[in-house]
């Protein structure tokens with residue numbers, strides 16, 4: 001197919017990717033959720049997957065976290081081909097290495113168990129604590145590492161915590177497994193705006209401290225710029241623009257990326273009657289032009305690529 005220079009494998013980056021996707025597709029009947037996704041996740045780096053609802057972000061996350069398999073394409077884990085299910089041992093190693101944080105912090109915690117229980121289980125299951133004393137110390141250290149007070153939080157139940165605190169517990173639970181890759185699918189979209197930044201800062205700092213490869217999924221390009229060194233802008237299952245976040249945000253080439261950036265709210269812009277109707281017409285036109293499949297990739301900088309508009 002197309003020879004798209006992959007993210008994270010750009011010359012000079014010098015880092016070996018832990019997960020590599022090459023030309024991944026995923027179809028659900030007639031719906032082509034993913035069309036030729038090629039990207040790499042690298043230790044200590046965050047990659048943001050950005051795009052509107054239905055563009056294929058979760059489909060991609062599910063393939064990376066092995067909750068789903070691609071229709072075609074190739075997937076490597078530490079350089080090994082894992083496109084189809086391997087031995088039980090390889091699968092176990094993969095599932096341990098790749099942990100997810102979901103959008104809904106409440107749905108992912110069991111209401112009948114304490115926070116301590118939620119964290120003790122993975123510690124014991126994965127052999128990171130032997131016995132009660134070690135598990136207790138492990139729980140305390142995990143809670144502290146996500147900015148929660150262990151003495152107050154450990155014995156609480158999920159409903160006794162705020163949304164932001166629950167999401168921190170979910171992050172702690174993922175960390176309990178000592179993963180190498182963290183996939184965070186819209187981790188702040190159900191949280192109050194005022195506490196989103198704290199969660200994004202936490203994800204950034206654990207990525208740095210633990211040398212984690214982070215896949216941060218969002219529809220909000222402004223937060224992508226905050227968290228990730230590299231960005232992939234997706235539309236209708238295709239990567240339309242990707243590369244160094246700064247380059248993509250400061251010098252966007254694809255009309256859909258420009259549309260996303262122009263939709264970021266600017267509190268200083270005056271309200272002009274009729275402007276929103278004009279914007280919506282423009283948005284519809286950009287989306288129509290961006291939908292057809294295109295194999296032509298252009299380069300804007302050493303690590304900045306974009307897809308030309310396809311045939312209508």
Ligand SMILES: Nc1ncnc2c1ncn2[C@@H]1O[C@H](COP(=O)(O)OP(=O)(O)OP(=O)(O)O)[C@@H](O)[C@H]1O
Nearest residue numbers: 028031033051052053054055056057058059060219
């Ligand atoms: N299991 C499935 N069966 C059928 N269609 C699916 C399935 N999962 C996803 N799709 C379709 O694939 C496309 C991409 O969906 P996906 O959930 O990946 O989008 P998304 O970018 O995560 O959207 P959102 O921002 O709303 O979460 C959509 O058209 C969706 O309807």
Ligand SMILES: [Mg+2]
Nearest residue numbers: 057058059185
């Ligand atoms: Mg989704």
